[in-house]
Amino acid sequence: MPKDTMERRQVMKYAAALGLTSIAGCSGNSGGDGSDDQSGSDPGSDDQTEADQGPDIPNTLASWDFISVDEPAPIDERITGAEWTPPEFDEEAVADSVKYFNMGSMKNDPATAWFQDRVDERTGITVEPIVVPSKRATPKITTVLSSRAEEPAMMQIDRQMYMDFVEPGWLEPVDQLWTEAAYEYFPQAFSAEFATDMDVTADEPHQYISVAIAEGSVKNYRPDLLQELGFDADFLKRPTWEDVREVCEEADSQDVDYYGHAWYGGGVRYPSYPWMLKVWSQGERIVQDGEVIFNSDAGVEALEWQRQLIEDGLVPDVLSLGQGGPEDLFLGGEIVGYTGGSKMIPRALEQLGEAGEAYDLGLPAKYGSDGEHATFLGTDTICINRFAPPEKKKAALVYMDGCRSAEASAQEFVQEGNMPANSAAWDLDIVQSEAPFQEIPQESIENAREGLWPRQIQTIEVLVAELQAAWAGQKSPQEALDDAQAEVDGILQQN
The missing domain is CATH 3.40.190.10 (Periplasmic binding protein-like II)
Known part of the structure; x- marks a missing residue:
């Protein structure tokens, strides 16, 4: 199974x-x-x-x-x-x-x-x-x-x-x-x-x-902005979490008007996707032994990584970025890259020019050298x-x-x-x-x-509310995911 x-x-x-x-x-x-x-x-x-x-x-x-x-x-x-x-x-x-x-x-x-x-x-x-x-x-x-x-x-x-x-x-x-x-x-x-x-x-x-x-999810990124920051044009082709943070830190340290990274943080469903990719990239699963688990060690580490980027001022206001938000920032030259769908391809090519110059694709960041470039189907x-x-x-x-x-x-x-x-x-x-x-x-x-389970929309909305509470600094990552877990356990009659 x-x-x-x-x-x-x-x-x-x-x-x-x-x-x-x-x-x-x-x-x-x-x-x-x-x-x-x-x-x-x-x-x-x-x-x-x-x-x-x-x-x-x-x-x-x-x-x-x-x-x-x-x-x-x-x-x-x-x-x-x-x-x-x-x-x-x-x-x-x-x-x-x-x-x-x-x-x-x-x-x-x-x-x-x-x-x-x-x-x-x-x-x-x-x-x-x-x-x-x-x-x-x-x-x-x-x-x-x-x-x-x-x-x-x-x-x-x-x-x-x-x-x-x-x-x-x-x-x-x-x-x-x-x-x-x-x-x-x-x-x-x-x-x-x-x-x-x-x-x-x-x-x-x-x-x-x-x-x-x-x-499958892809890393949409700007080779021209990477080179402007001193990186190779293909630096984000197959990145790690550390690579993404390094780009964020470099953009913050230089006199540029763009950030290194962003993710979907607004809305009721989309914010779950970047977090789940981070969980999967560690080789972890959401459904374990027949139960939906949000507060695993991998889940907490994924949320801590996101929270730290926010606290360090290395990303824009992600809570304001719902569906379409990262895309608009990306096309406007306000972020180097983000992970999302491949439907950005025709828009980016039309507005940014030929593939490989101001626009390219990579895989979502993996967790260290042994992680997975996990993508969302x-x-x-x-x-x-x-x-x-x-x-x-x-x-x-x-x-x-x-x-x-x-x-x-x-x-x-x-x-x-x-x-x-x-x-x-x-x-x-x-x-x-x-x-x-x-x-x-x-x-x-x-x-x-994919990661499929019953009452998925309802339980994802519970998760997203707690992710947003952690990103806003209202709860610690552990508290947020523990609270999400308790509510989901009740919804799915787990434990």
Whole structure:
């Protein structure tokens, strides 16, 4: 069991506290069309192979024999080429249309719309987007799933809500898509963290997602400012904590009007990311032995490092820097660097010029010589509504096979600037010709981790409030994290 996921015994304890375990007793039809294609009924014919059998879980597909993921070619060939080749599937068993919850306007997702058209052309399956404003998406999806509504069959889910939707048995397992050969082209977190046994209706781990984009954290930095301070232009390419502090001290000692470093300190979620990266860079994990631990020695040391930079006057007012704050300072030449997402790339190149001169990428700082350049995985999470009619779920499964293809990933990069989830996309001509950076983004995704647990948004907000109290000097790092731990223990029914 991966260290950064919660163990099933802890999930059951937590679920029982919320009254969710009763869902495990549900069986038979999904509330859909009454088809006997759902688990709890006849699992299929006697000649069905084990690989074709669906999971023995209530309300899920009893059989995957309608789709052959290694036909007409092996899966690792189908999903890695310049054009996605759909798997062979039984057209009579699969719906010719499927509704899809999309977070935000389709005008902002041209690559998604483009690929949905390709799916229609190649499979005859029409994807019907239902646009949901991002801020309203989570409560809307929660209502749909908790009420066991049949539509939509497919939805884009905030990754921080993923475990909350998996846990009560609301999402359809999609293990058939994720052979060992398929996992080879995706970040390790997909198999190590998103494949989980947290579903209280299941007895073993399952995978529930497909994706099109994956973004690892990168160090956005200014080579020109580094050289002005007397450093080599690539000094922050693969830095340590000490390197970052050295740049801060040098900027402070010289007569310059910029700082060496900054991080997200304002808001309710973003401030957790820089702190978690510091924890992970020490080789530590947030989820340990099935429990969420914020006040570990590594957590305290990470917060002490940040607090010391503030006390020494080496960083700007981080508490005022919410989402977009470090980016604005960076583009304005007010900081040498910060750790954030790779979506800064097109903006920085447009405003600062060619790669390598006034703008470059590095990896997040590691802890000493033996630490890790740990990065935070940002990804869209596409899942199937377990209570949708079987034929709709099958159509969604075909779509999900394609949306994680190299072709779809490449279009996400070219049209929207999103990093490819499928590593094979980096080798395609369309990406090679458009990508100003490749080595660092690829390496950052390979090292990326998520750290998933239930009630993640609520517990992160608790953590952030305490981090901010420490940064403001209202509490010591140890006191702040102890207080966060006590509240989170209560929320998750730990200890």
